[in-house]
Amino acid sequence: MALPLRDARRLAEIIATFTRFGGGWLLERGGLSPGPARGDEDLTPARLRQALEALGPVFVKLGQILSTRRDLIDAPWADALSHLRARVTPLPWSEMEARAETALGRPWREVFSAITPEPIGSASIGQVYAAKLLDGTDVVIKITRPDQEERIQADLRLLEYAAARAAALSPGVARYQPAAMVRELARAIRAEFDLTEEAENTEEMAANLAGFPKVRVPKLWRAYSSRDLMVQERIFGTPPSDAEALAAAGLDGPTLAAVGAEAFMHSLLVERVFHADPHPGNLFALPGNQMAFIDFGMVGRLTTARQRELMAFLKAIVTADPKAFAKLLLRWSGADNIHTPPASLEAAAGRFIARHSRRGLDLSRAITDIMEMVREENLALPPDLVLLFKAMATADGTMKLLDPSFDSITAAKPFVARDLLALPKPEELAARFSDFAGAAAAFGEEAPDLLRAGLARLSEGRLRAEVTLAGGGDLARALEQAARRIAGGLVLAALLLTMGPVLxxxxxxxxxxxxxxxxxxxxxxxxxxxxxxxxxx
The missing domain is CATH 1.20.5 (Single alpha-helices involved in coiled-coils or other helix-helix interfaces)
Incomplete structure (x- = not known):
């Protein structure tokens, strides 16, 4: 209990809050409560939501993540948690002003001609203010709050401990990688505390989307930005949720949806760096049917392997291939045998493909169906994949506000077709050939020793065998030669497979x-x- 005792005061607050709402037994299972702790009433989905809101930003974000994990929790609980909102009273400008000047290293009037003292945005991590630079340029200033970090760090330490304890106490819980889930949560929250990371994300996204003339990303003033303060261009636009304002501005919803979807799919499927929270408040419609993306505090990143899996997921839906889809679910779940899906899983995958590949795809519904299928088949999904699915579903919902007939699969088809027809890049060919050739060469070097060891054990055991080859020579020498030929053939085959399409x-x-x-x-x-x-x- 060394870790929980380190944060004893905060732990006592958490226990008291959960107990008041009837959820003390949850802490007991996580090893954070010394014994049974129950409130006057039983825990219900609504009361769990209230408890998490009362405990602050870390638990709110945890609940929001859990609301997307219908492979873990029943629908009533997921529905209740999907309505979680952080309830944080904004700090007065008098407190935030001192923090801003500390971050700037000078009085703010040396940088800005005016700052509106009422925040235009307030969250648990920071507050956002409208301002003007000395030259009159409209900007926004994001400033981290000084009163939250210590408690948030304590909450993350306690959750990391609870996840490890719960996994150790229950193999069933361990299957769902609770520690990895908390690490994802901690990474996201700690990144929000460091505005330098958000600034770097913004510049990276601007570079990745530079080839899209109808997409804008705010300009940054890095000279004024630091860990606790960030200054960026203020973009005035119309939110996708305001249909009347869009119509009054003469903007075309389907065109805007196509522009936003292409940019998002490019970020996701090509650049492997994507906006992880593309909700309507983080996108603006601009004159000329342009789209602006803002607020890159949460950015997702795909490994090359995960990018290929995502492309395989989209291909399976586009080509209506239930077996490929079932194999992918097994791979995501870490199954030992992914080549022969169980009949029940393949049947469920067939129903999923039939439901979602013959008409416009509702991605939110599709992801919910995937989660339910995974749960019914006793599988598990890695936590990073849940963040990816959540971002895709959020983007899909935002585009549907602009165009009710929007279909994510239709938007993804050009990228899928490009991937099917594209030749591997030279650097990818070189990497694949190098990996395969290294593995084949290692096999060729190790095979003779392994064969000798196997033959030695065979000769020393109960079963003895003596084999004479027709052409003379002993078995070990012949097998060694064969192993070297096989290794050479594998290397040559790898070369032909990778370089053949180019040559x-x-x-x-x-x-x-x-x-x-x-x-x-x-x-x-x-x-x-x-x-x-x-x-x-």
Whole structure:
């Protein structure tokens, strides 16, 4: 209990709050309560939501994440948690002003001609103010609150401890990787405390979307920005949720949805860095049917492997391939055998594909169905995938405000088709060949030793065997030679598979085909002739 006692006062507040709302037994299961602790009433979905709101930003965000995990909790609980909102009273400007000047390292009037003292946005982590630079440029200033960090860090330490305890006490809980879930939560919240990270995210997204003339990302003033303060361009626009204002401004909803969706899909499927919270308050419609993305405090990042899996997910829906979809769910769940899905899972995948591939896709409904399928099949999803699904569903909902007929799969099809037709990049080819060749070479080097060891154990055991090859020589030498030939063949095959598509298009055209294709055909004929001579076919 060393870690919880470190934050004893905060732990006592958490226990008292959960007990008051009937949820003390949850803390008991997480190892945070010394014994049964129950309130006067039983815990209900609504009372759990109230308890989390009373405990502040960390527990609110935890509840919001859990609301997307219908693979973990029943629908009534998920529905209640989806309405969680952080209730934080804004701090007066007199307190925030001192923090701003400390972060700037000078009086604010040396940088700004005016700052509106009433915040235009307030959250648990920080507050946002409208301001003007000395040259009259409209900007917004985000300032972190000075009163939350100590408590938030204590909450994260306690949740990390509780997740580890719960996983240790229950193998069933461990399957869902609670520690990884809390790490994702902690990473997101700690990133929000460091506005330097948000500034870097904003600049990265601006660079990634530079090729989209109808997409805007706010300009930053890095000279004035620091860990506790960030200054960026103020963009005036119309929120996607205000249909009357969009119509009055002469803006076209379907065009705006297409612009926003293409930018989001490009970030997700090409750049592998995406806005993790693209709700209507973080997007603005601008004159000329342009879209602005703001607030990059939460940014998701995909590994190359996860990007390929996401593309496989979209391909399975686009091509209506339930078996591929079932295999992907098994891979995400860390199953040992992903090549032979259980009949029940393949049937469920078939129903999912039939439901969601024949008409405009409601991504929020589809993700809910995936979560329920995973739960029914006793599988589990990694926490980072849940953040990705949440961002995709949020973007889908925002685009549907602009265009009720919007379909995420239709928006993704060009990227899927491009991926199907695209040749691997040279650097990807080199990386794949290097990995495969290294593994094959290691196999070739290790195979003789492994074979010798196996033969030695065989000779020392109860079963003894003596094999004489027709051409002479012992078995170990023959197998060693065969292993080296196999390794060489694997390396050659890897080279042909990776470089073949590139070489086939190389060189001038000869009788309608590139010279590289002719050389490949001649090589194939020569190889067949050599094998037939060698094996006397």
């Amino acid at each position: 086939a298009k190389a060189g001038p055209l000869v009788a309608g085909l590139p010279l590289g294709s002719w050389l490949g055909i001649l090589g194939l004929i020569g190889g067949v002739w050599h094998i037939s001579r060698r094996w006397k076919l």
